[in-house]
Amino acid sequence: MNVLSLTTLLLPFVCAPALLGIINKTKAFFAGRKGVPVLQAYFELWKLLHKGAVYSRTTTWVFRAGPMIGLACVMLAAALAPFGGVRSAIAFPCDLILFAYLFGVMRFVTVLAALDTGSSFEGMGASREVAFSALAEPALLVGLAAVARLTGSCSLSDMFQGLSLGTYLHAGPVLVLVGGALLIVFLTENARIPVDDPNTHLELTMIHEVMVLDHSGPDFAFILYGAALKLWVLGSLLIHVVAPVRTGHAGLDIAAALCAMAGLGVLVGIIESCMARLRLVRVPRLLMGAVVLSALAFVLLLR
Template sequence: MSAPVLVSLAQVLLVLLGAPLLVGAMRRLRARMEGRTGGGVLQPWRDLLKLLRKAPLHPQGTGAAFRFAPLLGVACSGVAAAAIPLLSTRTGLGAGADLIAVVALLTLATAALALAGLDTATAFGGMGASREMTITALAEPAVLTAVCALAAKVGSTNLPAIVAATLSHGARPASPANLLAAVALAVVVLAETGRLPVDNPSTHLELTMVHEAMVLEYSGPDLAMVELGAAMRLTVLLGLWSALFAPWGITTTADPARLLLGLAAFAGKTLLLGCLIAAGEVFMAKVRLFRVPELLAGSFLLAVLAVSASFFLA
């Protein structure tokens, strides 16, 4: 087995095992800042193992969309983790590690979960699916526009090529185009992962929830896959953001020593970003659903400015 393939497999395993730990660390930090004890960092893994031991239950009348959506979510996040240069630019997918393809994979997982919510034929499932796809439809233009800003200087949407070009030009992360694109994609990451101010991951209020409304009917191993897929999605998006705008520590070779350094850098950057999100949520309120388009429109405007800056500014 070639070294790039091993790198991709290592990245998938890292995201699979580390994603619940990231969620646990974020919950722990938020609980401490709110004056609560909270669960331990390992609590998400304990919850997943408990759910895996339960018997699966499927609502009457549901079909393949409901049953396969959780597995598809985990699979899409796993393939994205294999494509994104989290540890090294020498990934096993090579030319297939395209930024647009990664965005399409994550959107496919969102669409599958929305179909599962509709498949239950419940009011909450349909409401959550409608809200989720509305947010996704508003976020996608900002993502694709920001991709154009990043690819303009490189002449390619290939992720390893973009990261390698950024590493070879030390001042590029501080360029106006990159800074504008970084803010635009940061807003999209919050929206796509259901974090505040777009959605509150720790509430079950019927009139405000988005992600939770789609998964209310899941239980047992299916719910474990849903939770694992959501944690992996968060980790992958934070890893993607750090790879594009803070690629320090990512190696351009498959040397084991450099890969270990990349592993430490990835863990540190992802944990730092996760803790910043968790700390910000303590002081942030959820915006009304009708204000979310304004937030994402601002993200799209920043992405457009990033494209303009990539052509007219150094």
């Protein structure tokens, strides 16, 4: 592992919470507010890590283990994802399956931790989470399979090294379609508008937020940090498909990818400022749309 891999390995762990800050600043700008500082997420993590905790009497060890296992999974996924054209710390053929399934484990433990509280609100969130992610999974894997077909390899690092802005010349529509599908998956998996509203205050309408209502203290810090990392990792997948900048100089590539990540944060902020959440019954249609986009990208590759 060289210095570059190590740098890109550490980047998400350091920068991920800042992405939340960029989204919030954008939203504040559109609303004409000053908004919270960009580093607010770090302050909150610091605060939560210094608090005690309260546990419901109904819960078991499953509730306590959930945040830890979830954070460990997303940290491993971060180590699997390449950044800025540099090979990731861990890369092997078909690592994208492990990548997708690590998020599966994270979801499994988060949902079980929610059900462990015996609260009907958390059950509601859990039930919606599994319903939507079951549809997001095929969209993600078929989209990645299209990229694998395009680049002739099935390791995330090789796939993204095989893409460049030149790819747009001969396979532009494929990249755009896969990018669209991945954007929908990204918004769904990270519980953003139009699937879920991170700012809502009504338990009945929440998905992700309601599942973690009962967590507090360090457990909740783990959950928040895991969510920030997940936002970063899935976002990096998206920007590498849509904006594969390859200058030949690793430092410049990483800088370009960082700019693209910031751009993604602004884009999410704009989406959240411009539109409301979809009605819950409409969300599956959006996800079906993502599957169709991925499949269409594939059809274009096969013709």
